Amino acid sequence: MFIRLVLGISVLLILVARPASAHVVSAGADLRLAQTIAGAEVTVVIRGTPEVPGPLYVDLVAHQPVPDLVIGLAVGGSAGTVRLLRGRPGTYPAVLQVRDTGPHELHLKAAAEFSVLPFRVQTPRPATWEMVVYGGFGATGLLLAAGIVAGARARRSAAVALGGLGVAVVIVAATVAVVSPELGDEQRDLGRPNAQAFLSVTPAQPAVGEEFTVRFDLVDGATGQPADDLAVHHAALAHLVVTSGDGGFFRHVHPLRTERGRLEARLTADRAGSYLAHAEFERTDAGGQLVSGRFDVSGPGGPDLAHTVAWTFPAGRPVMIEVDTGDTGLQSWLGMAGHLITRDRAGAFLGHVHEQGGMASTSDGTVTAHGPELRFTVSFPRPGQYFAWVQYARDFEIVTVPYLIEVTR
Ligand SMILES: [Cu+2]
Structure with missing residues (x-):
């Protein structure tokens, strides 16, 4: 009976403690995320860090046309700035500090725009809770094996005692796993519904030549909560393609995460008419999705095609x-x-x-x-x-x- 109980708990724990698959930075594994911020197309490269506390190297790779722009970066209490120079593409490095492994947020800020990028720091040395959890599994395995051997030799009391110890070890490991804040956001379902996407533009009817914001709010189809678990998909949280009905306007940008489940990009239209916005992204454990919406731009017609x-x-x-x-x-x-x-x-x-x-x-x-x-x-x-x-x-x-x-x- 207790063996079945132990196996049941072990299976449960393995499901709960599955390692995070996305947004992880660890030594030798950089995280690359494209972002379109304040008119700049930037790839944010968060370098893996060999130890914590320690430096976190973040490179901003700026693509042409590069504007003059100061981008503020912050992680926890650590902040820095990067100054992009007009017409000077390439890598702009920054150094921040991280104190712990586990979930972090990189805050980007430039002009009136900002983005919050979730990521997870892992170091080669396992954290204490990992050693307790995995040590618990290891000890349980050994005790179970010993229990089975002892049982086969008909020393029932010894088998029960060893098996009982195994249960205790598993319960300790389970407790640590549940209370560990490191594991909090890894308790995810197997398979998630698609996100429902709501498109809005601000102002509601943009005019030719004026900046406007395209916003997709992503909502979990089952719970109605913001769908905020986007995996990194082709080096971005999401890819936004905005085209005019006549095909003369095309932008492929990488929206900012301004709130949970909210993606925003600022654009300027060059022609009036109906526009399409398509967003491509991937929810963790749910596969890729393409969502779309339409909006209108007022004003004079655009350049002839x-x-x-x-x-x-x-x-x-x-x-x-x-x-x-x-x-x-x-x-x-x-x-x-x-x-x-x-x-x-x-x-x-x-x-x-x-x-x-x-x-x-x-x-x-x-x-x-x-x-x-x-x-x-x-x-x-x-x-x-x-x-x-x-x-x-x-x-x-x-x-x-x-x-x-x-x-x-
Ligand atoms: Cu893209």
Whole structure:
């Protein structure tokens, strides 16, 4: 009986104490998160730290066009600033201090914008609670084995005593696991419902040439609580693609986390009409999601489009798109050599695929793509016209090339 009890408790504990899978920084494992803040496209690199208390190295990798901008960073009671210089892309380092392992928040602030990025510090040396928990499991295993051996030799009292000790060890480990604040946010369900996303823009009807805020509030479909458990997905908490109905406006930005479950980005539209916002993200334990919404922009019409059809493809089957960038020194952006985002004219379909060619790591940690060509395998579900935007990075500049594609039956 007690063996079944012990096994039951052990299974329960293993479920409770599953290690966090996302947002972890530990020695040799950096966390990379793209953020679009105060008009700057920045990749925040939180370096793993070998020991706590100790320094936490945070690099801001700024992409062109870099504005003059002071970005404040803070973790716990430790703060610093980084000054971006106009037209000077690249890595801007900062050093903060962390006292403990476990959950932290990196606060970014620039102009009137801010973002709070959750992450977890792990060090190679296990924390005390880990040693108690895992030591408890180890001791239980040994005691159970001893109990079984003793039982087989028919020394019933010795087996019961050893088994009882095993139960006690498990209960101690269970108590530590439950009371440990380190484990508090790891008690998550297996499989979560999709997040419901509500789009709002401020002001409610933006005007051409004026800044506005695009906001997605994410809510758990089951509990109605903010869905605030986003995993890092292609080096960002979320990817926001905003396009105008006519395809002339395209922005791929990385919204700020301004509240639990709230993602915001500031944009300026260059043409009037209907706009689409698509957000791509992944809830921890729930897989990827694409959510969308529409809003209108008032004012004068935008610049005329001189779109000509670049390719004609058949519908419903994979095709290869090859783009010659004319550059052999491409950098990886969001972990990939290139991105291809496609949208049909009506806005019912948004696709996002990645470059499929080989990549080579360089000693400074950046990744360069081999050749000047970028290759994408992509398919278009139905006939009609599609917009396509190819994106890649070169000299810390994100290059976006728009295309028009005709898809036939
Ligand atoms: Cu993105």
